[in-house]
Amino acid sequence: MTDFVLVAGAWLGAWAWQEVVPHLRAAGHGAHPLTLSGLAERHGIPAGQQTHVQDIVEAVERQDLRDVVLVGHSYSGIPVGQAAGRIGDRLARVVFVDSDVPADGESFVSTWWEGPEKLAAVLAANGGFWAPLTEADCAGQDLTPEQTARLVGGATPHPGASLAEPAVLARPLGELPATYVKCLLDGPEPGEAVARLLDGGRWRLAEMDTGHWPMFSRPDDLARILLEAAGEGRGN
Template sequence: MVNFVLVAGAWLGARAWDDVVPELRAGGHGVLPVTLSGLAERSGVPAGQQTHVQDVVDVVERRDLRDVVLVGHSYSGIPVGQAAERIGDRLRRVVFVDSNVPADGESFVSAWPDGRAAVAASIAATGGFWAPPTEADCTGQGLSDEQTGRLIAGSTPHPGATLTEPAVLERTVGELPATYVKCLLDGDAPSPDVAELLRGGLWRLVELDTGHWPMFSRPRELARVLLDAAVL
C-alpha cells in the first residue's frame, strides 16, 4: 500500500481527481486529493507559492503518511516538487503530470518569454488572480463537451502570487525519484528543462495520447500510470 497525494494544476481543486480516485482506492491504496489555498472550496484564502508548498507538506505530516507518491499536475508540479524535497524519507516517488518542474530561484512564469506578459495582464485585470480557462482553452485537448463543462465549472481564479514567486530548493529535483507524464496533445515532447532531467537517470518518461487535463479526459489510463509509478 502507498499513499497517493494528488494536486491538480492552476484553477482546480481536489474534485478534479474524482474519476481517478476510485481506480487508485480499488488497489488498496490511500488517496488524498488536495485543494490548495485560495482555490475551489478554499477560495478567498491568501496564498503565495510557499503557501502551496506548505499545504502539501502539511497533508503528509499531519496524517503521518509514509510511502508517499506525490502527484503534481501542470502548475502544481512547482509546489509538489518542493514539497517532495521537504518530506524526506516519507517520499516514495514524485509523478509530474504534464507539469512545470521547480528550479531554485525560478517561478512558474520564468520560462514564459511571451506568456508571462499575458499572465501578468490577466492577474492585473482580475484583482491579483489568473482568470480561469475558457472553452477555447480546452479545444484540441481530447475533452468531450461534458468533460470540458466539468473542468470549467470546477475552476476558480488562481492566486497570482503563486505564479510569480520563486521556488526554494536545496538541490535539483533531478535527484528525486520521479515519473514524468507527457500528454501528447499538449505538445509532442517534454520541455528542454524536463528533457535534461530525464537524462539524469532517476526519472522515467511516460506518454499519454491525450490532452493537458488527463484526469478528465483519460482518468483510467492516468490511474494506471500512477499505479505503475508506485511500484518502481
C-alpha cells in the same frame, strides 16, 4: 500500501481527481486529493507559491503518510517538486503530470510569460487572480463536451501571487525518483528542463495519447500509470 497525494493544476481543486481516486483505492492504496489554498472550496485564502508548498508538506505530515507518491499536474508540479524535497524518507516517488518543474530561484512564469509587466496587467485586470480557463482553452485536448463543461464549470480564479514567486529547492530535482507523464496532444516532447532531468537516470518518461487534463479525459489510463509509478517507488 502507497499513499497518493494528488494535486491538480491551476484553477482546480481536489474535485478534479474524482474519477482517478476510485481506481487507486480499489487497488488497496490511500488516495488523498488536495485543494491548495486560494482555490475551489479554499478560495479567499491568501496564497503564494510557498503557501502551496506548505499545504502539501502539512497534508503529508498531518496525516502521518508514508510511502508517499506525490502527484503534481500542470502548475502544481512547481510546489510538488519543492515539497518532495522536504518530506524526507516519507517520499517514495514524484509523478509530474504534463507539468512544469521548479528551478531554484525561478517562478512558474519565468520562462514562458511575456515579462513581469504583462503578468501584472493580466492580474490587475482580474483582481489579482489568473482568470479561469475557458472552453476555447480546452479545444483539441481529447475532452468530450461534458468533460469540458465540468472542467470549465468547476474552475476558480488562481491566486496571482503564486505565479511569480520563486521556487526554493531543498533537494536537487535530479536526485528525486520521478516519473514524468507527457500528454502528447499538449505537445509531442517534454521541455528542455524535463529532457535534461530524464537523461539523469532517476526519472522515467510515460506518455499518454491525450490532452493536458488526463484526469478528465483518460482517468483510468492515468490511474494505471500512477499505480505503476507506485511499484517503481517501492523499488527505490
